[in-house]
Amino acid sequence: VIEVNKLNKIYDSGEVKVHALRGVSLFIEKGDLVAIMGPSGSGKSTFMNILGCLDKSTSGEYFLDGKNVSNMTKDELADIRNDLIGFVFQGFNLLSRTSALENVQLPLLYSRARAYHSKERDELAKKALDSVGLSGRYNHQPNQLSGGQQQRVAIARALIKNPAMILADEPTGNLDSRTSVEIMNIFQTMNRRNGITVVLVTHSDEIARFADRVIVLRDGKVKEDIRNDNP
Amino acid sequence: VIEVNKLNKIYDSGEVKVHALRGVSLFIEKGDLVAIMGPSGSGKSTFMNILGCLDKSTSGEYFLDGKNVSNMTKDELADIRNDLIGFVFQGFNLLSRTSALENVQLPLLYSRARAYHSKERDELAKKALDSVGLSGRYNHQPNQLSGGQQQRVAIARALIKNPAMILADEPTGNLDSRTSVEIMNIFQTMNRRNGITVVLVTHSDEIARFADRVIVLRDGKVKEDIRNDNP
Numbered sequence A, B: 001v002i003e004v005n006k007l008n009k010i011y012d013s014g015e016v017k018v019h020a021l022r023g024v025s026l027f028i029e030k031g032d033l034v035a036i037m038g039p040s041g042s043g044k045s046t047f048m049n050i051l052g053c054l055d056k057s058t059s060g061e062y063f064l065d066g067k068n069v070s071n072m073t074k075d076e077l078a079d080i081r082n083d084l085i086g087f088v089f090q091g092f093n094l095l096s097r098t099s100a101l102e103n104v105q106l107p108l109l110y111s112r113a114r115a116y117h118s119k120e121r122d123e124l125a126k127k128a129l130d131s132v133g134l135s136g137r138y139n140h141q142p143n144q145l146s147g148g149q150q151q152r153v154a155i156a157r158a159l160i161k162n163p164a165m166i167l168a169d170e171p172t173g174n175l176d177s178r179t180s181v182e183i184m185n186i187f188q189t190m191n192r193r194n195g196i197t198v199v200l201v202t203h204s205d206e207i208a209r210f211a212d213r214v215i216v217l218r219d220g221k222v223k224e225d226i227r228n229d230n231p
C-alpha cells in the first residue's frame, strides 16, 4: 500500500530550479494496477523515482506499507528496492558490457531474502527472457539488441523475482502494438494471479486500458484520478 | 533520392550472428515523407543506420542522389552525414555533460558549408528549442530533463541546419499525443514547405498517418509499401 501526502519535489542545482511535483497526495492499494499519464515534463518519472525509493521528496510524506520512507536510512531504502520492487526505467539502464542473461539475473544477485545458485539464476533468467519473446537473444549485449529488445530485457529483469510491486516507467514506448499487448498481458497476469501491485507510466490510451485506474498528472499535480470499470 | 538494391545486413561478432536485413530494395523520392513500421527487431534501426551512412550493408547497394554510398571513403561518408542529414536516434545520443543549447548547436560546429559564429549558433539553437516547446530548458543537461524533453532536444538538433533529409528513429516514442502531434506538424511543414525528405520510424498508426507512404518491415524484409492518399 502506497500513501503519499503533499509530496513536493524541487530540483535545485544552483543554475537550474524546477518545481517538478507540487503537492501530490494519493493512495494506491495493494494489488492495484495503476496507469500514470500526463504530458511530457509533468512529473511522472519524478514521482516514480520517489515511489521506487531512488530519490527523496523535498517535502511531504511517503508511507510504504505503513512505514514512513522519508525517515529511512540509505540501507533500509536499498533493502526495499532490492526486496520489494521491480523497476523498469524510462531509459532501460542495462549494463553495457553484459549479456541479456546476466543483466536479467542482477536482482537475484542482490537478493537478501535467499541465495540463488548460478544454475538456478540461469534457468530463471532464461524463463524471464522467454516470457518477453527474447529466447534467441540470451547472449546479446545491449548494443546488439534493438531498442524494443533492450526494453524487454529491462522488463524481464523487473519481473524475475516476482516482486511485491512493479514500477514501470513507459515500459512499451519502444514496442510495436502486438509486443506491447503481450507485455501488458504479463503485467495483468502477475497482478491478478499473484496480487502484484503494478504502477506504470504510459503515453498510450490503449495501454492505459489494461489498468484498473488512471491517474493523470499535469504540471506536477494530480489532474484526474479515474477508476476503470472494464479493464 | 534514395535507392537501395538487395540490401543485406548480417551482424557477426563471432558469438552472435543475426541476419537483420534480408534483401531490401526500394526507392524514396526527394521530398517524400515516409513512415517505416514493423515489429520490434524487424530491422528498422538497422535500415536507418545504413541510410544515415552510420553503418555499411553486408551486401547490396545504396545510392544517395545517384552516388554509390558503398564505395565512399570514411571522409566522404562523414561529409554526407554532416552536410545532408539530420538524425534523430532511437536512444537520443545527447552529450551528457552538455546543456540542451550546446547539444542542439553541434551540427553547426561540424558544418563545412559555412561557418557559424557563436552568437548566431545560440540564436538558431534557441529558436530550434522553442519550436519543440523547450524554451525554459536551454541550460538543462540531459539528466535534468524528462525522457520526452531529451527526445525533443535530439529532434531540435536534427532540424537546426534545415538538412536535405531527416532520418528520425521513433522520434515520438517518449512523447504524449499532443506533443507528438506538434512534432509531426514540424516535420510535415519542413517537408511540404522546404521540400525536406523525411524518413521516420514509428510504432504508432496515428503518427504514420502524417506520412505520404508507409513501408512495413518484417524479419528484415519489406512486407508492405502503401501510398497514403490523405496525409
Ligand SMILES: Nc1ncnc2c1ncn2[C@@H]1O[C@H](COP(=O)(O)OP(=O)(O)OP(=O)(O)O)[C@@H](O)[C@H]1O
Pocket (backbone or CB within 6 Å): A137, A140, A143, A144, A145, A146, A147, A148, A149, A174, A175, A176, B011, B012, B013, B016, B017, B018, B019, B020, B038, B039, B040, B041, B042, B043, B044, B045, B046, B047, B090
Ligand atoms: N550490433 C548488433 N549485433 C547483433 N545483432 C544485432 C545488432 N544490432 C541489432 N541486432 C539484431 O538485429 C535485429 C534488428 O535490429 P533493429 O535494431 O534493426 O530492430 P528494430 O526494427 O529497430 O527494432 P525496435 O522496434 O525494437 O527498435 C534484432 O533482432 C537485433 O537483435
Ligand SMILES: Nc1ncnc2c1ncn2[C@@H]1O[C@H](COP(=O)(O)OP(=O)(O)OP(=O)(O)O)[C@@H](O)[C@H]1O
Pocket (backbone or CB within 6 Å): A011, A012, A013, A016, A017, A018, A019, A020, A038, A039, A040, A041, A042, A043, A044, A045, A046, A047, A090, B137, B140, B143, B144, B145, B146, B147, B148, B149, B174, B175, B176
Ligand atoms: N535532475 C533534474 N534537475 C532539474 N530538473 C529536472 C531534473 N529531472 C527532471 N527535471 C525537470 O522536472 C520536470 C519533470 O520531469 P519528469 O522526468 O518527471 O517528467 P515526465 O513526466 O516523466 O516527462 P516525460 O513524459 O517526458 O518522460 C521536467 O520539466 C524536467 O525538466
Ligand SMILES: [Mg+2]
Pocket (backbone or CB within 6 Å): A044, A045, A046, A090, A169, B146, B147, B148
Ligand atoms: Mg518520464
Ligand SMILES: [Mg+2]
Pocket (backbone or CB within 6 Å): A146, A147, A148, B044, B045, B046, B090, B169
Ligand atoms: Mg529500433
